[in-house]
Amino acid sequence: MQSHEPLGGARPTSRDVARAAGVSQATVSLVLGEKWRGRVSERTAESVRHAADELDYRPNLAARNLRLGRTRTALLVVPALTNEFFAHVYTGAAAVAARHGFGVVLYPSPDGVGPTRDPFASAQAALDGVIASSMAADALKAFRGTGLPLVMLDSDPADPGAAAHVNLDVADGMRRVTRHLLGLGHRRFLHLASAVPSWTFDVRAAALADALRGTELRTVRAPLNVADAREAAHLALAAPGPRPTAVICDDDILAVGVGKAAHRLGLRVPEDLSVTGFDDMALATAVEPELTTVRLPAEEFGRRGMEALLAVLAGEQAPPVTLPVDLVPRGSTGPAPAV
Amino acid sequence: MQSHEPLGGARPTSRDVARAAGVSQATVSLVLGEKWRGRVSERTAESVRHAADELDYRPNLAARNLRLGRTRTALLVVPALTNEFFAHVYTGAAAVAARHGFGVVLYPSPDGVGPTRDPFASAQAALDGVIASSMAADALKAFRGTGLPLVMLDSDPADPGAAAHVNLDVADGMRRVTRHLLGLGHRRFLHLASAVPSWTFDVRAAALADALRGTELRTVRAPLNVADAREAAHLALAAPGPRPTAVICDDDILAVGVGKAAHRLGLRVPEDLSVTGFDDMALATAVEPELTTVRLPAEEFGRRGMEALLAVLAGEQAPPVTLPVDLVPRGSTGPAPAV
DNA sequence: CCCCGGACGTTATACGTAAAACCTCGGCGC
DNA sequence: GCGCCGAGGTTTTACGTATAACGTCCGGGG
Known part of the structure; x- marks a missing residue:
């Protein structure tokens, strides 16, 4: 049975608590700040805590932040x-x-x-x-x-x-992806990269280029959303010339877009086209087939x-x-x- | 060419700005607070603004919050x-x-x-x-x-x-779903509801019950994630007795789970089973087939x-x-x- | 007997800002 | 010539907290 203050009423301050407990504001601050060992008696501390509870006192964060400078x-x-x-x-x-x-x-x-x-x-x-x-x-x-x-x-x-x-260690992630795909016999790759410039994506691209030297590797960029990824992948997969057999994506979202493009082109995954994601988000197991991807902690x-x-x-x-x-x-x- | 303060140095206060501009702290506060019309000359105001820029002054939020009480x-x-x-x-x-x-x-x-x-x-x-x-x-x-x-x-x-x-207006959303499905000839329904108790889900259930009276309607609950939804749907769809022809879900995530369960059971969507979602999140168009769903603003x-x-x-x-x-x-x- | 040092608090102060209250001065109406 | 007013500021105060600096009382050692 908490006795609520009138709702419009101002919130109680440490001074109100002090008044209620019959001590000074400084003492309230000491007790509530757990810095009172040997400075305040157990009896007094208890009465302060009781008063604070009674008034439903909560320290003013703004004041505390100002005082402490953090x-x-x-x-x-x-x-x-x-x-x-x-x-x-x-x-x-x-x-x-x-x-x-x-x-x-x-x-x-x-x-x-x-x-x-x-x-x-x-x-x-x-x-x-x-x-x-x-x-x-x-x-x-x-x-x-x-x-x-x-x-x-x-x-x-x-x-x-x-x-x-x-x-x-995204570079290692990409290396694992390439090892996996090379082991499955793939030799023609498409890298669907993020259009957002960022160091982490540069690293992935570099790792890929390094691990896949001696194979065929094209790169296409798309913003991180399904629709744009689908368009980009559609264009790349429908292009003339030998089609890549595996698409390596910078992100699960991009990979889902690739899946949709493949579906639209009548390509089966993974029979005709392998696709890998990155991140292992919930999305990766939401689609069918589920995505081979790199799990990030x-x-x-x-x-x-x-x-x-x-x-x-x-x-x-x-x-x-x-x-x-x-x-x-x-x-x-x-x-x-x-x- | 911003002249940076020594990094360890304390951030400048309005008093520092005042000193630099040769005015009092109050004047700085007035000028920077845009409350100076007719109280401070344009010349003075400009010099204050200049000094503030020069020092890269940013007001201390904690102090402001404390002062203003909000x-x-x-x-x-x-x-x-x-x-x-x-x-x-x-x-x-x-x-x-x-x-x-x-x-x-x-x-x-x-x-x-x-x-x-x-x-x-x-x-x-x-x-x-x-x-x-x-x-x-x-x-x-x-x-x-x-x-x-x-x-x-x-x-x-x-x-x-x-x-x-x-x-x-989620009730109306559910009514639209039912109208759509009834128009397609469906008469046996499964409602995959959220296991999280909430008013909004109660409303959906009530609207559904109301709109589908006179048809067959079962309800199953699952937490809002694909895996749990898949399990719940699998159980419900594999149960003996006539199978529902349409599954109405409280959420797109649940609907995706249903799709996965159907796939596992060898049911084609939408030929064998219709599925609807709710929310129209990115997920809805990420899966194949794309989800019929209720778009929320x-x-x-x-x-x-x-x-x-x-x-x-x-x-x-x-x-x-x-x-x-x-x-x-x-x-x-x-x-x-x-x- | 005096002084000293804990135990237990209190008083005083600072944090940086906003704004109310107050000053100063020159010009102008009467 | 005096009062008043407005322009253009300044001085002062309060917000609520944490803590440094400062009492006060009491028991005990020398």
Whole structure:
């Protein structure tokens, strides 16, 4: 039976609690801040806690942030909220953050290109630090030079603007894909790459070029959505000349688009055409056949990112990390069709 | 050529700007706050703006929030970040918010059930108001009784705890689905419902029961993910007795699960089985055949929610809104198979 | 007997901003 | 010649918190 204050009434402050408990405001702050060992008697502490409960006191975050000069809030800059991969990254980051009394605010880069006017106005929160995906490069620019500690996800380790780097071994992921496909006898490849420029995609392309030297490899780019991917794949697959027998995609979404294009062209997957994705999102097992793809440890990626940021904030060095990835073979890849 | 302060150096305050411009701090606040018409000369104002630029001054949000007693931040409580529908809702809400100098923070209800310990600690931002989906009922509980203005999305309009309601006409959506399927000759239905209890799903079920009275209608529930939906659908479709000819789903994700179950059972969609989704997310056109589904105006939903919250914060009444929905017929529905 | 050092609090202050209240001065009406 | 007013500022205060600096009382060692 909580006694509710009148709804319009102002929220109680630590001074109100102090008055109710018959102590000074400073004592309330000490007790509630758990810094009172040996400074306040158990009896007094208890009465403060009781009064705080009674009044349903919650400290004013704005005042605390002002006083302490930090906010315990991190910003996660992601390319788009609709990208399921980053939902998992967020989950991981938020979990670690919560354990340290931190909160995580999301800043989704607007879908349209071009940098935003003022990210801070949008984020609206004072921040202690920023974690950003290299895929959100445009939105990111605005955060540079603000002096805020910056942890970069999947970006060039040589970038000096970042205080720490957490990467995924996407090059190895692509190598595993090629090994898998070469083992199935494929020799003519199409790489459906992301049209968004980003270090992580450059790395994939380079790894691919390296692993597939001596075979036929074409590259086509498309934005990260099914419709555009389908169009791009349709064009490439319907082109004159020998058709690739395997399409390697930078993302599951692109791979789904390829599947749709194949379907429209009357090509069976995987009998006529093998397709691979990247990320292993829910989408990968939603389609038929299920996608052979590269599984990325998305949640751990987010966790490591947040841990790196916390380390930086604590003044420590955060060594660069590269997380391993896995190939998940499924139904969308099969033996290369006999010529 | 921006002259960067030493990186470790403290951020400049309005007092620093004042010193640089040779005026008092109050004047800086007036000028930068655009409240200086007739109070400060154009010359002085210009010199203040110049000094602020020079120092790369950004107001301290914590101090401002403390002073003003409000944060211009709204919280959007959603069931899960992986649900694409809410990504669009967020986009809409954030767009309106930005136009009014507001920011939007996301609070994704943890995937596991059970209320969270302290949402405020996680949100970490002082808030002016909350917009919440009825699908996140558990996380929502913690926000009740805080006196914070609450706008509910797709929830019982009779709920007195909310200051405003914005709904989607999901009942009409379901009626359109039934009309479509009845017109195709279907008479035996399976309703694959969401296992998450929520007003919006109750409404759908009721509308369905009402529109399909006189036909055969079974109901099965599944959590909102492909794997569980597939299992539930598999069981229901493989059960003895006459098989339903159409499966009506509460969500596109569920519909995709049904498609996979059908594939496994050797049933062709739509020749042997018609399937409908709900939401019209990207997923709906990612699968083959594409899903007949109900298109929800997700972005407008978010916009209206934010507008309602702004109205409430301005002390106005926000009349309840119900947004219309549309049926999008695609390849997953067809004429009922001849018995 | 005096002084000293814990134990237990209190008083005072600073964080950076917004804005109310207050100053100063020159010009103008009467 | 005096008062008043408006333009163009400045001084001051408050927001709520955390914490450094400062009492006060009491028991005990020298």
